[in-house]
Amino acid sequence: MQTFDGISNRLTLSLALLLTIWIFSGCDDTPVVGGDLSPDDASVKADTVLLDDTSIISTPSFSGNRQYVTTGSVDDPAIGQLFATAMLRPSIDREEGADSIGPGAAASIALSPDYFYGMEAEPASYHIVEIERRWRSSSWRYDSIPELGHSVVAEFTLTDSDSIVVPLDQQWADKYREIFMTESDAVRDSLYEAEMHGLAIVPADDNGKMFSFEPSQAELLFETADGEGGISQEFRRWAVSLEKDLTFSNDADGSRLVFNTMRHMLELDIEFTEEFLGTNNFSRVELVMYKDTVSMQQDVPSTFLRPGSETMRVYQLEDEQLDFAITADPTFQSNIRSEDNSFRFNLTNLVNERLHLNSDSRKLYGVIGANDGRVFPHIISGKNDPGRSPKLLITSFSKDQ
Amino acid sequence: MQKLITTLALAAFLVVGLSASSESRDIWKGGSVYSHYGLGTPYDFRATYADGMGVYGVAMHDNRISSVANPASWSRAVFTNVSGVFEMKSHDATFGTEQVQSTQFQTGPFQMVMPIYRDRMGVSLSITPKTSSRYTTLNDYVLPASQNHSGSDLNYSIENQGSGGINKIEAGIGIRFTRHLSVGYAPSLFLGSINRTQTVSFEDADYRSSNLKESTSHYGFGNRFGLYYSRRDAFRQNDRAAFGLMVSLPVNFVSERSLETRVDFMDVDVRPASEYGDGDATYPLEASAGFSYNINPALQLSTDLLYQNWDNYSNFNGESDPNLQDRFRAGLGGQYIAPRRDGATMFSNFVYRLGVSYDTGNLKLNDSSIETFSIHAGIGIPSSRTNSSIDINAEYGFRGTDSDGLVSERVFGLKVSFNLSELMFIQRRLQ
Numbered sequence: 156m157q158t159f160d161g162i163s164n165r166l167t168l169s170l171a172l173l174l175t176i177w178i179f180s181g182c183d184d185t186p187v188v189g190g191d192l193s194p195d196d197a198s199v200k201a202d203t204v205l206l207d208d209t210s211i212i213s214t215p216s217f218s219g220n221r222q223y224v225t226t227g228s229v230d231d232p233a234i235g236q237l238f239a240t241a242m243l244r245p246s247i248d249r250e251e252g253a254d255s256i257g258p259g260a261a262a263s264i265a266l267s268p269d270y271f272y273g274m275e276a277e278p279a280s281y282h283i284v285e286i287e288r289r290w291r292s293s294s295w296r297y298d299s300i301p302e303l304g305h306s307v308v309a310e311f312t313l314t315d316s317d318s319i320v321v322p323l324d325q326q327w328a329d330k331y332r333e334i335f336m337t338e339s340d341a342v343r344d345s346l347y348e349a350e351m352h353g354l355a356i357v358p359a360d361d362n363g364k365m366f367s368f369e370p371s372q373a374e375l376l377f378e379t380a381d382g383e384g385g386i387s388q389e390f391r392r393w394a395v396s397l398e399k400d401l402t403f404s405n406d407a408d409g410s411r412l413v414f415n416t417m418r419h420m421l422e423l424d425i426e427f428t429e430e431f432l433g434t435n436n437f438s439r440v441e442l443v444m445y446k447d448t449v450s451m452q453q454d455v456p457s458t459f460l461r462p463g464s465e466t467m468r469v470y471q472l473e474d475e476q477l478d479f480a481i482t483a484d485p486t487f488q489s490n491i492r493s494e495d496n497s498f499r500f501n502l503t504n505l506v507n508e509r510l511h512l513n514s515d516s517r518k519l520y521g522v523i524g525a526n527d528g529r530v531f532p533h534i535i536s537g538k539n540d541p542g543r544s545p546k547l548l549i550t551s552f553s554k555d556q
Numbered sequence: 557m558q559k560l561i562t563t564l565a566l567a568a569f570l571v572v573g574l575s576a577s578s579e580s581r582d583i584w585k586g587g588s589v590y591s592h593y594g595l596g597t598p599y600d601f602r603a604t605y606a607d608g609m610g611v612y613g614v615a616m617h618d619n620r621i622s623s624v625a626n627p628a629s630w631s632r633a634v635f636t637n638v639s640g641v642f643e644m645k646s647h648d649a650t651f652g653t654e655q656v657q658s659t660q661f662q663t664g665p666f667q668m669v670m671p672i673y674r675d676r677m678g679v680s681l682s683i684t685p686k687t688s689s690r691y692t693t694l695n696d697y698v699l700p701a702s703q704n705h706s707g708s709d710l711n712y713s714i715e716n717q718g719s720g721g722i723n724k725i726e727a728g729i730g731i732r733f734t735r736h737l738s739v740g741y742a743p744s745l746f747l748g749s750i751n752r753t754q755t756v757s758f759e760d761a762d763y764r765s766s767n768l769k770e771s772t773s774h775y776g777f778g779n780r781f782g783l784y785y786s787r788r789d790a791f792r793q794n795d796r797a798a799f800g801l802m803v804s805l806p807v808n809f810v811s812e813r814s815l816e817t818r819v820d821f822m823d824v825d826v827r828p829a830s831e832y833g834d835g836d837a838t839y840p841l842e843a844s845a846g847f848s849y850n851i852n853p854a855l856q857l858s859t860d861l862l863y864q865n866w867d868n869y870s871n872f873n874g875e876s877d878p879n880l881q882d883r884f885r886a887g888l889g890g891q892y893i894a895p896r897r898d899g900a901t902m903f904s905n906f907v908y909r910l911g912v913s914y915d916t917g918n919l920k921l922n923d924s925s926i927e928t929f930s931i932h933a934g935i936g937i938p939s940s941r942t943n944s945s946i947d948i949n950a951e952y953g954f955r956g957t958d959s960d961g962l963v964s965e966r967v968f969g970l971k972v973s974f975n976l977s978e979l980m981f982i983q984r985r986l987q
Binding site for chain 2: 194195197198199201435436437439504508512548550552
């Protein structure tokens with residue numbers, strides 16, 4: 156009798172083939188038809204959450220050995236008075252048997268001013284004075300005040316951004332030469348540390364203009380009349396001291412003044428909760444802040460220059476991190492959108508993670524511009540301007556009610 | 557050779573057994589959009605011989621093949637039967653001018669029937685799919701520029717994917733009280749979950765795709781009763797007539813629902829089950845009655861009617877579903893069991909089955925019942941030395957309509973059943 160056993164080989168093979176075909180055919184199909192018959196009960200919604208509760212916090216911020224130093228005094232009609240001192244300390248290093256400064260050599264400082272802040276065409280005068288007290292660039296804060304000597308080592312007037320060479324007082328040059336020519340490195344270093352604390356460039360009275368320059372590109376030059384025994388020394392330490400007398404008020408409902416120095420940062424009090432955000436399944440969450448161009452131009456003459464930055468940075472910081480904010484890297488950066496002078500940050504992943512995956516309690520802080528020794532004030536629109544107040548633009552995917 | 561059959565069959569049973577309880581795995585795409593409603597599309601397979609004839613099988617019994625159609629029939633068990641089913645189903649769907657095809661591979665019931673007293677009392681243990689929800693649809697949307705933050709129209713689409721189903725784990729007993737009359741009872745545990753995942757994706761890459769997965773899990777205890785009456789020489793010599801009746805009482809589900817989304821490869825609660833709610837859906841009453849007639853030992857005809865009270869179905873919120881209606885399914889078919897003869901050709905030893913069925917469906921959409929008309933055919937390939945067999949059944953059906961905004965489906969199904977039938981616990985004296 157030919158039954159199951161008789162045909163088993165052929166049948167087994169056929170079945171195995173059939174099953175294989177089924178399995179793979181089942182996997183490959185991705186049909187989509189009849190969508191109207193299975194109506195979606197979820198949809199995409201767009202909402203706006205205004206961030207009314209913003210404030211300005213002050214943090215200790217360090218200015219030493221940043222890319223730039225800034226000096227000058229400016230009375231910004233929109234902000235108030237700013238007074239900056241640039242502090243420089245030239246190197247005393249000497250290559251053994253090679254470097255020497257000839258007797259009577261004249262000293263000067265060569266620098267390239269940039270980023271002017273103040274009246275465009277007005278000349279501004281600066282004094283260079285000795286710093287009277289020891290200081291460390293690594294711990295120098297913007298709000299630290301240097302102790303300066305009364306005698307002027309040099310003075311110069313600046314109108315535009317051409318490179319300048321500022322001759323220094325011969326007495327200071329001789330003093331520097333004397334220490335420099337000390338044979339013993341140890342003695343030279345200790346003498347220099349004890350007797351010369353560097354030079355400060357300060358505005359002569361209210362000179363009306365600030366400028367910045369890169370100390371790494373500046374030089375201390377020594378030249379003799381016969382051309383022998385001249386050297387150039389680089390600057391090893393530098394810092395900025397910044398004093399402010401602001402007329403701008405960070406009213407409760409008004410715009411907010413921030414500085415790139417991080418001395419004044421905008422604190423965004425965002426609660427990462429469903430109650431605050433209104434939903435909990437996000438397709439996009441965008442933080443938007445606007446530059447208050449109206450306030451920044453108020454009473455400002457057309458010839459007034461104010462340097463600025465096109466980049467805003469947002470940091471995530473714990474309260475205890477505020478003292479060390481200067482060392483943190485920004486979590487988000489955004490370049491200004493020229494159409495509406497807004498900064499936009501994609502917080503989608505952050506919000507999803509904060510809401511669903513962790514209990515990170517860090518707050519968000521915003522500043523415009525890098526903390527690089529320059530001084531850029533910016534005003535950010537507040538809730539008195541509802542259309543331009545800080546806000547979260549939320550696009551969510553949620554069940555219909 | 558017998559070892560090969562046994563090995564193959566056991567491997568098949570193992571696969572079926574392991575996968576039967578995981579019917580709701582979200583692996584296969586496709587399916588029928590009609591399985592979106594209620595608890596999914598009702599699953600009707602109850603016995604391989606009945607399936608090939610297009611009937612439910614409530615009035616049928618075969619000593620060599622197990623059936624979950626009627627608990628009373630287990631009283632007639634002579635052999636220990638174990639069976640499992642693989643199924644391939646292809647949907648060719650037409651919606652307006654759109655036409656797509658999908659193929660699913662899934663498992664059917666897994667059952668073991670064992671005689672306690674041969675031909676007097678038998679017990680059954682089974683896992684049976686009751687409903688299946690598998691579909692994928694895609695809808696496109698536009699959120700106007702005035703209603704979104706992008707500054708222009710925001711185009712997005714939502715893929716709507718259903719998966720899961722309800723399974724039944726059942727243990728039961730059938731007792732033959734008289735020479736002709738048997739009754740059966742089977743308590744069962746219904747359990748399963750219906751999942752619906754809606755995934756939004758945007759044309760604008762600045763927007764992150766996200767999803768919402770709603771999972772509604774159910775469990776409940778069911779009770780099923782059966783009656784089977786069979787009489788030889790009922791109308792003439794060598795014939796046999798049988799009548800069967802089965803009633804499955806409504807099952808009150810304890811239901812729980814959760815809403816999740818996926819963030820960084822992790823499922824997180826959008827609404828935890830504790831908040832999103834407990835519910836109490838109801839699986840409806842089910843009844844079937846049928847008649848079968850063996851004109852002679854080789855030729856059998858059968859017809860039966862299945863009724864499911866979906867009109868009284870209540871969903872998770874305890875509400876009735878206006879899209880559901882009572883379901884009637886009628887089948888009529890026959891099988892030819894060739895007598896085994898030595899020297900016969902291969903095909904003359906097969907069992908041949910043929911039948912038709914009509915199903916009103918449990919859906920009424922846009923005032924149209926989603927009816928199905930199917931033709932069924934099957935062959936049974938018996939083993940020469942045992943009562944084991946492999947059955948292959950096919951069906952081709954037409955479901956729904958492409959008018960009234962509905963989907964017309966042509967359904968092709970192919971099932972392979974592995975049936976082990978042995979005299980277990982009895983030592984053979986003669987080899």
